[in-house]
Amino acid sequence: MGKGKTVVSASFLRKTYQTRDIKVEVLKDVNLKIEKGEFTVICGASGSGKTTLLNIIGGIDKPTSGEIIVFGEELSLKDEDFLSDYRCNNVGFVFQAYNLVSTLTVAENVAFPMEWSRKAADKIRKRVEELMETVGLEHRADHFPFQLSGGEQQRVAFARALANDPPLLLVDEPTGNLDTKTSLKVIQILQKLKHDGKTVIVATHDERILALAEQKLLLEDGRLVSLE
Amino acid sequence: MSVTSFPVNDLLRRKLQTTLTILGLTLCVASTVFLLLFGDRVGVGISLMVEGRMTAGFSSIFSPFIIFLAFLIFIVGVVIISFMVFVMMSQRMKDIGLMKAAGCPNNLVFGYFMTELLIVTFAGCFLGAIFGIAADIASISLFQSTGFQISQKPPNLWIALMVFVLFFILALASGTKPVLDAAKIEPAKAFSPTHHLGLAKEPGFRVVSKSGLTFRIAMRNLSRRASVTIRIVACLSIVFLLVTVAVAGGIIADQTTRSWVEKALGKDIVLIAHRDICSRYRLLQSKFYEAKESPQFNYTGERYLVPDEILRQLGRMPELSIDTRLFVETQIEEIPGFIFGQESGTTTYVGDHRKGFSLVVGVEPGKVFGQWFMEGEFLKEDDDFDAVIGDTEAQKMFAAPLYQNVSLFGKAYRITGVCLDPVNNGNVTYVPLKNLQQVSGVTRPNVVMVRVESSADRTHVLEQVSAIVTATNAEFGTFEVNEALNKDLGFLGYIWSAIMFLPLFSLAAASLCLIGYVMLTITEQRQEFGILRAVGAKPRTVVEIVSEQSFMVLLSSCAAGVVFGIIITLLILIPEPVITEYTVFEIAGWLAIALAATFTLSLYPALGFARKPVLDMMVQA
Numbered sequence: 001m002g003k004g005k006t007v008v009s010a011s012f013l014r015k016t017y018q019t020r021d022i023k024v025e026v027l028k029d030v031n032l033k034i035e036k037g038e039f040t041v042i043c044g045a046s047g048s049g050k051t052t053l054l055n056i057i058g059g060i061d062k063p064t065s066g067e068i069i070v071f072g073e074e075l076s077l078k079d080e081d082f083l084s085d086y087r088c089n090n091v092g093f094v095f096q097a098y099n100l101v102s103t104l105t106v107a108e109n110v111a112f113p114m115e116w117s118r119k120a121a122d123k124i125r126k127r128v129e130e131l132m133e134t135v136g137l138e139h140r141a142d143h144f145p146f147q148l149s150g151g152e153q154q155r156v157a158f159a160r161a162l163a164n165d166p167p168l169l170l171v172d173e174p175t176g177n178l179d180t181k182t183s184l185k186v187i188q189i190l191q192k193l194k195h196d197g198k199t200v201i202v203a204t205h206d207e208r209i210l211a212l213a214e215q216k217l218l219l220e221d222g223r224l225v226s227l228e
Numbered sequence: 229m230s231v232t233s234f235p236v237n238d239l240l241r242r243k244l245q246t247t248l249t250i251l252g253l254t255l256c257v258a259s260t261v262f263l264l265l266f267g268d269r270v271g272v273g274i275s276l277m278v279e280g281r282m283t284a285g286f287s288s289i290f291s292p293f294i295i296f297l298a299f300l301i302f303i304v305g306v307v308i309i310s311f312m313v314f315v316m317m318s319q320r321m322k323d324i325g326l327m328k329a330a331g332c333p334n335n336l337v338f339g340y341f342m343t344e345l346l347i348v349t350f351a352g353c354f355l356g357a358i359f360g361i362a363a364d365i366a367s368i369s370l371f372q373s374t375g376f377q378i379s380q381k382p383p384n385l386w387i388a389l390m391v392f393v394l395f396f397i398l399a400l401a402s403g404t405k406p407v408l409d410a411a412k413i414e415p416a417k418a419f420s421p422t423h424h425l426g427l428a429k430e431p432g433f434r435v436v437s438k439s440g441l442t443f444r445i446a447m448r449n450l451s452r453r454a455s456v457t458i459r460i461v462a463c464l465s466i467v468f469l470l471v472t473v474a475v476a477g478g479i480i481a482d483q484t485t486r487s488w489v490e491k492a493l494g495k496d497i498v499l500i501a502h503r504d505i506c507s508r509y510r511l512l513q514s515k516f517y518e519a520k521e522s523p524q525f526n527y528t529g530e531r532y533l534v535p536d537e538i539l540r541q542l543g544r545m546p547e548l549s550i551d552t553r554l555f556v557e558t559q560i561e562e563i564p565g566f567i568f569g570q571e572s573g574t575t576t577y578v579g580d581h582r583k584g585f586s587l588v589v590g591v592e593p594g595k596v597f598g599q600w601f602m603e604g605e606f607l608k609e610d611d612d613f614d615a616v617i618g619d620t621e622a623q624k625m626f627a628a629p630l631y632q633n634v635s636l637f638g639k640a641y642r643i644t645g646v647c648l649d650p651v652n653n654g655n656v657t658y659v660p661l662k663n664l665q666q667v668s669g670v671t672r673p674n675v676v677m678v679r680v681e682s683s684a685d686r687t688h689v690l691e692q693v694s695a696i697v698t699a700t701n702a703e704f705g706t707f708e709v710n711e712a713l714n715k716d717l718g719f720l721g722y723i724w725s726a727i728m729f730l731p732l733f734s735l736a737a738a739s740l741c742l743i744g745y746v747m748l749t750i751t752e753q754r755q756e757f758g759i760l761r762a763v764g765a766k767p768r769t770v771v772e773i774v775s776e777q778s779f780m781v782l783l784s785s786c787a788a789g790v791v792f793g794i795i796i797t798l799l800i801l802i803p804e805p806v807i808t809e810y811t812v813f814e815i816a817g818w819l820a821i822a823l824a825a826t827f828t829l830s831l832y833p834a835l836g837f838a839r840k841p842v843l844d845m846m847v848q849a
C-alpha cells in the first residue's frame with residue numbers, strides 16, 4: 001500500500017442509484033482531501049449521502065464515476081480480494097447499526113479481524129483484553145451481542161474497528177442511537193483516537209463531535225462543502 | 229388485506245423461497261411417483277420376474293431387498309417433504325410474531341399462513357404428480373429407443389393419485405405444526421433473537437480457540453438452528469441409509485450370489501455328453517433366467533450313456549479331473565419326518581406325501597466339482613441312500629427337509645442338505661451315484677464333467693478331449709459350462725444394477741433438500757456474511773463457512789446412514805456375505821462419489837452468493 005501525506009483523495013466522485021423509474025443522485029462531483037492524522041467530520045441531513053461516502057472510502061461500495069484514492073490506491077479499480085485485505089488491514093469501520101456478528105461473543109467479534117490478518121494467538125488474546133479495557137467492557141467479553149445494550153454494542157464496534165490498529169478509522173453516526181450518558185463514553189473514545197494521531201472520518205450531526213474536528217465538511221444535496 | 233391477497237403477495241415477495249419449496253416438493257413427489265410407476269414396471273417387476281425364474285433361495289434374497297428399498301424410498305419422500313415444508317413455515321415465525329404484536333387476531337394470522345401453506349403444498353404435489361407421470365412415459369420411450377425390453381402398459385394413475393393425496397396430507401401436517409407453534413407463543417418471543425435464532429446457550433469464553441474462525445461460525449450456526457439441523461441430518465441419514473443398502477447391499481449381494489452360482493456350477497468346466505443332453509443341460513441352466521417349460525426327457529436311453537471307451541481314454545489323461553454323473557428325470561415323493569423338541573420333549577410330525585418331478589443327479593461325492601451354498605451338509609463318500617435337494621424343490625415340496633426323507637424309485641433317501649442351485653432352477657436332487665445306479669438299473673453315467681489342471685495348456689487339452697469324444701462316438705460332444713455360467717451371472721448383474729439404479733432419484737431429491745437447507749442458512753446469515761465481508765473477509769471465507777456447515781451436516785448424516793445401512797445389509801438382508809478387499813473399496817468409492825456429488829451441488833447457492841457486492845449482502849432479506 002503506497003504512503004503519502006494525503007490519506008484520502010476523492011475527485012469528481014459521483015454515486016447514482018437507479019431503480020426502474022427513479023434515478024437518485026446521492027453524491028455529485030464530490031472532491032475531498034484528508035491528510036494523515038486529521039480528524040474530519042462530515043455533517044449533513046439524513047439521507048444526504050454521508051454513509052455512502054464513508055462506504056466508498058471504506059471500499060464497501062464503488063462510485064458510479066470519479067476517482068477515489070486511499071493510501072495511494074485507486075479503490076474503484078481494485079478487485080474484491082484486494083478490497084477485503086484493504087478493509088481488514090487499513091480501515092476500521094464503525095457502522096451506525098453496530099453490525100456485530102450475532103454468532104460470535106463480544107471478545108470473538110473483536111478478535112476475528114486479527115485472526116484474518118493471521119496474528120499469533122497470544123497477541124490476539126492480549127490485544128482483545130487491551131481493547132476491552134479501553135472501551136470498558138471487560139466484564140462483557142463472553143456475552144453475545146444481543147445481550148448488550150446499544151451503547152455497549154457501539155463500544156464493541158469501536159473495539160473491533162481498532163483491532164488491527166488501522167491507520168484510517170471511519171465512524172458512521174456513532175452517537176445517533178445513544179443516550180447522553182452513553183454518547184459521552186463514545187466521544188471519549190473518539191477524543192483518545194484524535195489524541196493518538198489516528199486519521200478519523202466521522203459522519204455525524206453531533207455538535208460535541210463536531211467540536212473535535214480539524215476539518216468540517218457538509219454534505220448537502222449530494223455536494224460536499226467546507227464549513228470553515 | 230384479504231385472506232387470499234396477503235398469502236399470494238407474501239409468496240410472491242419471497243420468490244426464491246417459494247420457488248425452491250415448490251421445486252423441492254415437486255421433485256420429491258415426482259421422484260416418488262416415478263419410482264413407484266417405474267418400480268411397477270421394473271422394480272416390482274423384478275420381484276415378479278424372479279418369482280417365476282430364479283430359484284427360491286435366490287428369490288428370498290431379492291424380495292426383501294426390493295421391499296426394503298421401496299419402503300425406504302417412500303420414507304425418504306415423506307421425510308424430505310416434511311423437512312421442506314417445516315423450513316418454509318419456520319421462516320415465517322418472525323413475521324407471525326410481528327403481526328401478532330401489531331394486533332392481528334390469532335385466527336387471521338393462522339388463516340393467512342395456512343393459506344400460503346395450502347397454495348405451496350398443492351402446487352408442489354400437483355406438479356410433482358404430473359412430472360412423475362411424464363418422467364415414467366419418457367423413460368418408456370427412452371428404454372424403447374435403446375432396445376431395452378420393458379413393460380409397455382400405461383402408467384397406473386392410481387399410484388400417482390395415492391402419492392399426491394398422501395404427500396399433500398403429510399406436507400400439510402408438517403407445515404401446520406410450526407404455524408400453530410408460532411400462533412401460541414408470545415409476540416415478543418417470536419421476534420426475540422434468543423427465540424428466533426435459538427441463541428440461548430452460553431458458550432465458554434475463548435477468544436481464540438484451536439478451531440478456525442470459519443469452523444467456529446459454522447458450528448455455532450448449526451447449533452443455533454438445532455431443530456432444522458436435526459431434521460436435515462435425520463432426512464439425509466435416511467437417504468444415505470437407502471443409498472448404502474442399495475449400493476453396498478447391491479454390490480455385496482451381487483458378489484455373494486455370483487459366488488454361489490460360480491461355486492455351484494464350477495468354473496472352467498467342460499461337460500461331455502450326448503449332443504441332446506448337452507442341449508438339454510443348456511436348457512436346464514437357462515431356467516434360472518428365463519421362465520421356460522421343458523418337455524419330459526428320457527436321460528437313460530442307451531444312446532445317451534457315456535461309452536466306456538471315452539471314460540477309459542479320459543481317465544488316462546493326467547491333466548484332467550473327472551466328475552461323472554448320472555442324470556435322471558423322475559417322480560419323487562416327500563416322506564414326512566419328526567422333529568424332536570429337546571426342551572419340550574415333544575415330537576412334531578412334519579411334512580406330507582407331496583409328489584413332483586425332479587432332476588435326480590447321481591454324483592460321486594468325493595469327486596464332485598460343485599461347492600454349493602447350503603443348509604445342512606453335502607453328500608460324503610461313504611454316504612448310503614442320503615440326498616441333497618435343491619432350494620426350489622425344498623420350498624415347494626418339503627415342510628422341514630432336513631428332518632425328512634425323499635423317495636425315488638421306491639427307495640427312501642435321508643435328506644442331509646438343501647443347496648442353492650441354478651440347475652433346473654433348483655428342482656434337483658443329488659444322490660450318491662452308486663445308489664442311483666442301483667435303484668435305476670442304469671450302470672453307466674450319461675454326463676462327464678472335466679476340468680483341466682491349471683498347469684496344463686487348457687486349449688490343447690480340450691482339443692484332445694474333443695477329438696477323443698467325437699472319434700469314439702460322433703453323437704457325443706462337449707459343452708463349455710462357462711457359457712451357461714456367464715449367462716447366469718449376467719442375469720444376476722442385470723438385476724442388481726436395476727436395483728442399485730433406484731435410489732439415484734432419492735439422492736437427487738436429497739441434494740435439492742440440502743440446497744434448500746444451504747439457501748436457508750445463507751438467507752438467515754445474509755447480513756452477518758455481509759458484516760464479515762465489510763470487516764475484511766474474502767468471498768471465499770463465506771463459501772468456506774457455508775461449505776463447512778454443509779459438510780458437517782453431510783458427514784454426520786452419511787456416517788449414521790452408512791453404519792445402519794451396512795448393519796442392515798449384513799445382518800438382515802444377506803446371509804453369509806462374500807466380502808473381498810475389492811468389495812470394500814468399490815463400496816467406499818461409490819459412497820464417496822454420492823457424498824461428493826451431494827456436497828458439490830449443495831455449494832451452488834454459496835458460490836453465487838459470495839460474489840454479491842458487500843452492501844447487497846448487508847441488506848437483510
